Amino acid sequence: MSTEYTGFRNEMEPALRLIAMPTDTNPSGDIFGGWIMSQVDQAGAVVAAQRTQSRIVTVKVTDFLFKEPVFVGDLITCYGKIEKIGNTSITVKVVVIAQRNKYEKDHVKVTEATVKYVAVDENGNPMQISK
Secondary structure (H helix, E strand, O other): OOOOOOOOOOOOEEEEEEEOOHHHEOOOOOEOHHHHHHHHHHHHHHHHHHHHOOEEEEEEEEEEEEOOOOOOOOEEEEEEEEEEEOOOEEEEEEEEEEEOOOOOOOEEEEEEEEEEEEEEOOOOOEOOOOO
């Protein structure tokens, strides 16, 4: 059952938006969870790289919650928000919203995750993040 979910709009910035396609499905016909995880990682990386102005690498996923399935044709938007900045690391909260019907404004929170990245220099060594 879909409901309107709008609580994310004032707190988070959109980082990635795309349509779930038939090639992204699992054997049951729903969108494969690994595909969603990949989108979350990319969205979080966009937020982290914009803030650090450097190359970043994913080092840890501290939580990942699948709340609702994603279906073929859903328009998904990944929203990101920086939760913490350390010396070399940055933690980003990502929320994934699915728009079930592209002709109506039916939004459902389908996934949320927290991903930690490390800023690295051109040699792949951790580097200081400016505050």
